Structure formats: C-alpha cells, structure tokens
Amino acid sequence: MADLDSLPPVRDIADRFGLRARRSLGQNFLFDDNLLDRIARAAGDLSTTEVVEVGPGPGGLTRALLRAGAPHVVAVEKDPRCIAALQELVAAAHGRLELVEADALSVELATLTTTTPLIVGNLPFNAATEILMRLLDRAERVKGMVLMFQREVGDRIAAVPGTKDYGRLSVMVQWRCAVERCFEVPARAFVPPPKVQAVVLRLKPRAEPLYPADPAALRKVLMAAFGQRRKTLRNAMSTLSEHAVDLLETAGIDPGERAERLSIEQFCALARAWSACEEK
Numbered sequence: 001m002a003d004l005d006s007l008p009p010v011r012d013i014a015d016r017f018g019l020r021a022r023r024s025l026g027q028n029f030l031f032d033d034n035l036l037d038r039i040a041r042a043a044g045d046l047s048t049t050e051v052v053e054v055g056p057g058p059g060g061l062t063r064a065l066l067r068a069g070a071p072h073v074v075a076v077e078k079d080p081r082c083i084a085a086l087q088e089l090v091a092a093a094h095g096r097l098e099l100v101e102a103d104a105l106s107v108e109l110a111t112l113t114t115t116t117p118l119i120v121g122n123l124p125f126n127a128a129t130e131i132l133m134r135l136l137d138r139a140e141r142v143k144g145m146v147l148m149f150q151r152e153v154g155d156r157i158a159a160v161p162g163t164k165d166y167g168r169l170s171v172m173v174q175w176r177c178a179v180e181r182c183f184e185v186p187a188r189a190f191v192p193p194p195k196v197q198a199v200v201l202r203l204k205p206r207a208e209p210l211y212p213a214d215p216a217a218l219r220k221v222l223m224a225a226f227g228q229r230r231k232t233l234r235n236a237m238s239t240l241s242e243h244a245v246d247l248l249e250t251a252g253i254d255p256g257e258r259a260e261r262l263s264i265e266q267f268c269a270l271a272r273a274w275s276a277c278e279e280k
C-alpha cells in the first residue's frame with residue numbers, strides 16, 4: 001500500500017480530478033510544500049494533538065499536517081470533488097486521516113475528535129469570519145487555532161484600540177483568545193492567486209474570557225458602538241438604548257468618546273451595564 005512519500009504531487013492530483021477552483025467555495029489552493037510545512041510548524045508540536053482541518057481541498061496542508069506527525073487529522077470539506085481527490089491520501093495515511101464531507105458552518109468542529117483539537121485551515125476567505133465566530137462560541141473545547149485569513153481580516157482581528165482596523169472583530173476575538181500574527185502569504189503563492197494577500201494567525205483560547213460579560217450583550221453593544229464609528233458613543237449607543245448616556249456613565253466611559261478608542265475592558269463594562277438595564 002502507498003505511503004505519504006510515494007503519493008503523486010498534490011498539483012497532479014488536482015489536475016487528474018479536474019479540480020478547477022470555484023470562487024463560490026473560496027478555493028485558492030496551495031501547492032508549495034515549504035510554505036505548507038511552515039503553516040504546519042506554526043501549529044507547534046503536533047505529535048500528541050488531534051487536528052481538525054477546515055477545507056482540505058486537494059490536500060496540500062493535510063499532507064503537511066501528517067508529515068509533521070499529527071496522529072489524527074479530521075478534515076472537513078464541503079466540495080465532493082475534493083473528497084474524491086483525497087481518497088488516495090486517506091489510504092496512504094493508514095488510519096490517521098478521516099474525512100467529513102460537510103459544511104464547516106453546520107458541524108461542531110470542536111467536537112469531531114475525542115480530545116480537545118487544534119483547528120487548522122487555509123480558510124475559504126468568503127466564510128472565514130463566520131467559521132471563526134462559531135469556533136469562538138466553543139473556545140473552551142479548542143486547544144488552539146492556526147488559521148489563514150485574507151490580510152485585511154487578519155489585521156482587523158489583531159488590531160489594537162486607536163487604530164483604523166480596531167472594531168467588533170478585534171474585540172470579540174481578543175476577548176476570548178490571545179492573537180499572534182505568524183506570517184504573511186503573498187497572493188502569488190495560491191492557485192489561482194486571489195486579489196488579496198493572506199496572513200496566518202495563531203489563536204490561543206483563554207481559560208476564561210478577559211473580562212466578564214454576556215457574549216450576546218457584548219455583541220449588541222459592539223454592533224451599536226461600531227455601527228456608526230465616526231459618531232460619539234452618546235449618539236452611536238442611542239440606537240441600542242434610550243438610556244445611552246446613563247449606560248456609558250455607569251460603565252465609567254465618557255459619552256463624548258468614540259468606539260475605536262475604547263478598550264476591551266471598557267466594552268465589557270458597557271455590556272454589563274446594558275445587561276443590568278435590560279433586566280430591570
């Protein structure tokens with residue numbers, strides 16, 4: 001039986017199965033083993049970690065994860081053409097690779113393994129933030145994440161207060177995870193090349209969110225505050241509550257301030273003030 005080293009190159013398999021990239025599935029494939037090994041290395045020591053890979057495509061990153069020693073990879077792929085193209089790899093992985101043909105947005109990725117998994121993926125750009133948001137809801141079940149995003153999205157995830165990229169996504173992600181930018185990947189590395197650059201991020205879920213707040217309340221507060229980011233919070237928050245000024249003052253925030261200058265701690269205080277007001 002074939003093993004990993006004797007498989008044809010991934011590019012040849014993609015050709016053989018007529019895997020022309022579909023834009024609707026966010027398909028931009030990677031065939032460069034050096035780059036793929038670098039992404040796998042960003043995940044750290046894989047020898048004792050179960051991995052859930054989102055969107056294996058023709059299997060370049062999947063092979064890199066297996067080469068790096070992952071004992072069990074569960075790969076979730078929506079495109080049946082890719083599932084067919086991956087069968088040889090399944091056989092060559094001798095039980096270490098399991099495929100799940102499914103929409104990553106409709107399965108609980110964090111519960112596909114028996115132990116707490118590492119989630120890895122060169123994500124389809126058009127569904128990346130939604131996939132991440134779902135993973136954050138189960139962050140306590142996730143050991144870590146190494147995910148590729150389009151660079152603009154990665155910039156927003158990692159942004160700090162007072163910068164133009166700081167917004168809802170920055171707060172929601174950093175509230176639950178420590179975020180580390182690993183490296184950028186140029187558009188020319190993909191087949192076909194997308195119109196944008198990409199970045200690999202490492203996200204480490206925190207044992208507890210940074211500050212107490214109800215996630216739904218925090219989401220609503222962020223939506224209102226950043227919905228009109230050029231306005232003062234007094235105005236922006238009035239779309240959520242007629243008591244906007246009272247809420248801001250209860251949370252110790254200047255109503256004349258703008259959303260992009262608030263820390264995560266201040267947004268959590270505002271979410272708690274809003275929850276308390278709603279309960280009355």
Ligand code: SAM
Nearest residue numbers: 028029030055056057077078079103104122124
């Ligand atoms: N991992 C491969 C690579 O690096 O070459 C492919 C990456 S490609 C950017 C994204 C992959 O995610 C594609 O294979 C695509 O079919 C798959 N995909 C897109 N939307 C998906 C979804 N909702 N659920 C699961 N897989 C999806």
